[in-house]
Amino acid sequence: MAFSDKDLELMGTIIAKYPRKRSAIMPLLHYVQSVSGYVTEAGIEKIAELLELSTAEVTAVSTFYTQYKPHPVGEYHVGVCINTLCAVMGGDQIYDEVSKHLGIGNDEVTADGKVSLERIECNAACDYAPVVMVNWEFYDNQTPESVKALVDGARAGNPKGPTRGPKKLRTWKENSAVLAGISDGLANEGPSAGKASLLGLKLSKKAKGAK
Amino acid sequence: MTTQLTPVLSAFWDEEDSYTLAGYQRNGGYKASAKALKMEPDDVINLVKDSGLRGRGGAGFPTGTKWSFIPQGDNKEHYLVVNADESEPGTCKDMPLLMANPHSLIEGMIIASYAIRANYAFIYIRGEVVHVVRRLQQAIDDAYQAGLLGKNVKKGYDLELVLHVGAGAYICGEETALLDSLEGFRGQPRLRPPFPAIAGLYARPTVVNNVESIASVPAIIANGVEWFQKMGTEKSKGFTLYSLSGHVTNPGQFEAPLGITLRELLEMSGGIRKGHTLKFWTPGGSSTPLFTAEHLDVPLDYEGVSAAGSMLGTKALQIFDETTCVLRAVLRWTEFYKHESCGKCTPCREGTWWLVQAMKKLEAGEGTTADLDKLIDLTNNIAGRSFCALADGAASPILSSMKYFRDEYQQHLDQGGCPFDSSASTLFTSTAGNE
Amino acid sequence: MTNNVETTEMITCVIDGFEVTVPKGTLVIRAAEKLGIQIPRFCDHPLLDPAGACRQCLVDIEINGRAFPKPQASCTIPVETGMIVKTQLTSPVADKAQKGIMEFLLINHPLDCPVCDKGGECPLQNQAMSNGRPESRYEGVKRTFEKPINISSQVLLDRERCVLCARCTRFSEQIAGDPFITLNERGALQQVGIYEKDPFNSYFSGNTVQICPVGALTGASYRFRARPFDLVSTPSACEHCASGCDLRTDVRRGKTLRRLAGEDASVNEEWSCDKGRWGFKYISSRERITTPLLRGTDGELHEASWPEAIAAAAAGLAGKRAAVLTGGRLTTEDAYGYSKFARISLGTNDIDFRSRGNSVEESEFLAAIVTNLSTTYRDIDKADQVALIEFDPEDESPIVFLRLYKQSRKRGLKVTTLASHSSRGSEKLGAIRINNISELSELTAKSVILVGERAHETPGLLSSVAALAQQSGAKLGWVPRRAGERGALFAGALGNLLPGGRPVTDAAARVDIQSAWGVSTLPAEAGRTTDQILRALDRSELGAVVVGGVDPMDISSEALTSMLNSFVVSLEISHSAMTAIADVVLPVATVIEKSGSYLNWEGRTRAFDRALEDSLTRSDVRILSMLADEMKRPINLPTVAATAREIESLGHWDGATVTAPTQSLAPEVIPTGNQATLESWRLLLDLGTLQQGEENLAGTARPATVVISAARAATLGVVDGNSVSVTHERGTITLPVAIGDIADEKVWVPRNSIGSQSIVTFGAGRGVLVTVVKA
């Protein structure tokens, strides 16, 4: 897939943010995913050209990071945290059940291209365990049932919105653009903080009030 | 005597617009940076030094001292890089902080950059948190709009701030790997020396600090050294974020003075989940050696935890009750380290590969007691031999679990398998596997 | 040699109880070597930036009583005063650490030593024996990969053998500037790889095969051919270019199987280019001549005995005015043989080693200036700037390129290049391109000017270079393309020079040589240049010519026809255009089969022994000596060794010299419309005779392209990759376009690549007017 003039212009603004252009390689890879859904050959070649790198150097970087996908993922990419804490508290069961439910395994995509599944590592939301990320949005305190309902909704085209995030779940490509540094104007949606984040504050206020 | 919670960074997270510029300013935001910009940079450094603030990213290095290592008058660009990679298992403080209060970090970065004479600052945030990225990017944009960033932040002082989004690599939390990643390379750690303070980003003097460390600075500037020093213990001053997760009645974030104990935190938050007892816990993420119930009263400050044989780390208190199989927990962490090993050095790359296989065998109840000793020996061949601390982290859960729960390992061997029912440790009432 | 005593601070430390004093900055692992203590290692390589990646070299270190809590990688830590190091020999901790690492390295290693090329010379195998555990405790599954991948047409990679030391990737990035192989993926999946569409086409790729500490990288031409213990190794010198690489030639039962870079810190360090490493198949080509040949009355060549052939050659030369033309790859000894043979046996100064374009101005420049040059690689290392004049180091002297690249990477050495356009090599050097020598500025006595052999093609340029060096005090180096040119110059294989830089026209110089050679007179008139000799042959002003290793096409398209009416004696390795017209063909030895020496561009002697013991072929000088005897005008050079001794005894002349040329730069012809002035040079890998028969090597050659400016491309309506035709009255070259920073009025094509032989097609390498049109 060729990049449009608009794409090239945006890629140019990404590069311009940095004092040295090689630094732009990661946002550019995110950008390529926002256009194509994964890291395509055309993307690697374009980045190499823009940053004056060899294609091997770009490949070396793109294959290092797990968020850059060498193959297409679903419109909704579901990451189930299976790191110890989430796994123990139900992540393993969620993963198993959802995998069975969708009929796909780790790093696989449903035939309709809607949903893909990944076993992910700790996503910095342990106080909301078990955690599931869809297109890297937080779905807190999940159960096998809630995630199955979520993926069913995703396949039907109306997935439930994230717990802490925008009202409506955006697609993989749309969110990749945000990671590339292109604002989607949704920062003001969702709560300031989830319940667990506020626990200490609440207890402190209560203690002070009690005094 | 119970320690009182001290919400500072989280003091107004319950306000609807806490993450906006207006919300932040309403709560006193950007007064500290205005104050600091009127001071001499060196005085800012000294103030932070005097406060005793220590790095909240894990190692606890004194923040002001780190800033003072930046050579001055060297006619080179200096950089401030904030480490928002937060990927250590169990660690979940920086993300809620940035989601609810991103301006505290930006204000801290203005102060820190000014102090170390940096005109360019970066935030390296992990890539798997889109909404945090949105909030942070908006906060940066708004700060630019308000003239808090950009040209003439103070007359003659410019500051550019770039949000750099990672792409899934725990190792990029290690500061030199982070710098390589930010320069557009594979995120593999660098040889030290030279240290970042001498040759960091683009081989220029660079300070790398954790989100929480920098976000704590405005409050110190605003309220003064004394205020800060009143909190905490002798060598571990101030307040910090403790993250409680796992088998507790109420998981969550707690801002408290350093030195609070797990017992106190559990007491105020409702304790271990109903009907269960504490089995083991991590004081500061999976890379810190496990504690057990006997450590409930260890003061959670740098010295206290290390005297008890672990590390304060990121203050990620992951609680596991008696339903949890320690082998399963440790194996899963080991798989994490294997997955996240950058591949650069032999002991980490090959060692974690081997450890996973060895642990899997043990979990399945295969092997003999000699295999337990072999596991310890292998782990010791990794710990302290690798290029960076990631592999030391991988060794921690194994060695500490062997120390406290060797019987349980043995039990797996004796029984030829795991004695635990994994569904018992989930939060679901439904029975596992019976879909 | 000049004395370079640099005042470096010395540091004394203690290793395994022994004191050692080394320069500040020395790494522990190398300080230990000084004591003869070998710390095992994989990623460490003295010429690469330290990586500290394999962790095999862990030792215990204590400084002023403070011990490091963990064992340290000795390949990354410089010694310090008060440092006490304990290696595996004295520290149980270090020993256990090393054994542990070795065990880890082996768990995923296939242990296929019996079928691995590296078996028998493998650092992993050796160190596993000396520092490993006797038995593996690993019971798991080994990592496997799909069988070898071709990372270029000449290098294969077996990933499961790789120990991920990153030597190859660091080499390609840090030394060659060709980051086409990289570490990909992460953790246990990490592996070396290429981007599939862009293979590892680096001129230096073979070095990675050599420095790979396991058998992960192998060369297509050597893979599975031999076991190290079957090979007989001989130190040799490279015959391909004037860089002067030290090589090692490995032979098994009379057959050369491989060549490796030898170590010479002051020349090639430990590197060689792929042409030097892999371009040796010509030796065993089917075209090789093994017996003397005589042209019969039927016009065909027939095998003859040596006495017959020598007699025929002597008879044919008798009574004729004869000249000598030699090729650019003669050893100094052979060139000396020709030089002496011309003067004594043929009684002429009509000898020229330049089997290529040439000029009188160049003859003067060589005789007056080059004979006295002493610029070295070391001067490049220390230069404040380097100016390249019609010289593309990566294509024309690759080891000079590596030196420049090293300094450019290490300290941003300023490089300026007078060239038609920026080549890939000059881009890697970040070279500033200039169009006119007058643009060079700020040259000082610390600057280095490197002028290439192509400079003679611009009349007046060599004169300007000489003047510039003189005025600025900058060090000057002349870098011809071929290995034998500097030696031939020293040997006096030039019309205006006798051996040792003695001017032919200087009576005292002649007397000097006359007494050394035991003759009463020597011809006193300066001899003809190659061009002049050919013209004289064509006009029958000369009746015979002795040629040694000349490809007439290198000189001009008419060179061959100029010789058709003369008696030709050809000393050759293989059948060629030259032997096709020769009357007598005398087979000679290749470098592998003989001993001798070259003078590299620095003027440094690169001596070598024969690598093939039972070779029956003879060096040129021996044959010439036989011929001279037969002609009753002996030159008395029965062996290479005797020749070398005689050259040595002559020494260097310090009397009067030839005057330097003072020709002024001629204005260039200005092309109009679709006309352009031709520019070209030879790419490193091309149709050169000595690269024949090595297809894997040829597979990594840079593609031939026509370089034009963006403006010309726009006018022609072409983009990169479209074909254009470059036409001269004699012929046309059609190639894909590559838009470059070339001047609008110029066009560049490779001089001797597939589809582009400018000398053959246009009769010139540079300067002629051609037309450029869309093909």
Ligand SMILES: Cc1cc2nc3c(=O)[nH]c(=O)nc-3n(C[C@H](O)[C@H](O)[C@H](O)COP(=O)(O)O)c2cc1C
């Ligand atoms: C494997 C590894 C992962 C790390 N991850 C993080 C991280 O996610 N966030 C962080 O702030 N520090 C992390 N660190 C620590 C950093 O290297 C560094 O010490 C820290 O950012 C310094 O900031 P501080 O002085 O403010 O604590 C990590 C260290 C290692 C070895």
Ligand code: SF4
């Ligand atoms: S291929 Fe050889 S040189 Fe390259 S990383 Fe692997 S072992 Fe090292």
Ligand code: FES
């Ligand atoms: S040789 Fe020292 S770490 Fe590899």
